[in-house]
Amino acid sequence: MTAGRPLRIWAVSDGRAGIEAQALGLAEAVARLRPALITRKRIGWRGGLGRLPWRMIPPAARTGDAIAPPWPDIWIAAGRATLPLSTRMLDWADGRTFVVQTQDPKAPLARFDLVAPPQHDGLTGPNVFPILGAPNRITPEALALEFARFQERLAPLPHPRVAVVVGGRSKAHRLPADHARRLAGDIARMIDESGGSLMLSFTRRTPAPARAAMSGELSSLPGVVWDGTGENPYFAFLAAADAILVTEDSTNLATDAAATGKPLFILPMPGHSAKLARFHAELERRGIARPFAGALTPVDAYEPLAETDRLARELLRRYDGSA
Structure with missing residues (x-):
């Protein structure tokens, strides 16, 4: 798909720190595996429309950073505010953008190439890859x-x-x-x-x-x-x-x-x-x-949780398979 050039990745969120960290963290994990240019996109919705169900929010009411062609190779979005865009991206890009949504989107899974919810949500499906916790930027x-x-x-x-x-x-x-x-x-x-x-x-x-x-x-x-x-x-x-x-x-x-x-x-x-x-x-x-029970009780050493890296490997495997 990329003909030897770096992957173009958009990390899309409403800009809140915890939500943005999921999209950016996954994008950065992909970039550690393959050359990539990451663009941070922060979006919002006019007039309180962001509180409505995603189907009822017209994309034209968007505020924030530009969302327009040329489309990225990989779209990684996190948070409810991104759903009016994420759910349309496959159509807008004619399937040439690989669309990833973290968390449970509570939207038809067929609108995404990959959905990465936390395991505790219990979401399943052929394009669902649950992880323990949430993607992050910790390295x-x-x-x-x-x-x-x-x-x-x-x-x-x-x-x-x-x-x-x-x-x-x-x-x-x-x-x-x-x-x-x-x-x-x-x-x-x-x-x-x-x-x-x-x-x-x-x-x-x-x-x-x-x-x-x-x-x-x-x-x-x-x-x-x-x-x-x-x-x-x-x-x-x-x-x-x-x-x-x-x-x-x-x-x-x-x-x-x-x-x-x-x-x-x-x-x-x-x-x-x-x-x-x-x-x-x-x-x-x-x-x-x-x-926590009031003391720093001794604990055995454990391997640092590296679910973001595991998810990034799966994302690239599926992205390569979609080419």
Whole structure:
């Protein structure tokens, strides 16, 4: 298809960090296997149309980056906002663009060449390739580079260095201030007892009261609390950590942490998701993660989770077969 030139790949999303990381992470994994030029595309929808079912959203209402010929060789999209475009791309490109959608699109699978949902969604089909967790941008090289950027602040921290990454409200979970304060108290006692240090990061979904409660409990510990200003040290925290704690509301956070190969503990939250429960159970079965019970209990070493690379190999196998 490419006649010896680099693959042209579009990584398409609504620009939200966790969603964009899936499309970019997979595109970058493909580029590690084969020469490729990656173009990041961020799109949106006028007048709140993005809240409608994808079938009802007219492509002409799109905002953001240009989506027009010449079409890419490979279209990798993530997130609900991309569906009005992804579902039409095979027709627009006359089948000459290989169309990939991460997550469960909740759309006819025949509109895609490859769908890559998390295993815990239970989606099946001839063009479905489930993975454990979600695609991400974590590589040893990326972690080393990010640690180098923040080394002056992080290298002096005492061991064990504990990275704590906090999500927030979702369809299935919530994080009220009183629960956040209790979690923070358990974490503070653990770090005090171990003589270690804290690297604390919140996400955009963390409610302000929960953020304030945790910061108040933990800010006196040795370490760094990222307040959302300046450059995001998230990758650097993962690189510097001896152990990682993430809240149970997010597939992305746990997948990122599991890609480091470091001890991973899941922080409980009010609420329940059967799908996420299956995901965490599989991580625990593989010896990757365990529930946080107030201590950094010893864990056996495990191979860093490399599902993005596995998915990239499958993508290229199918892309080559479609030529």
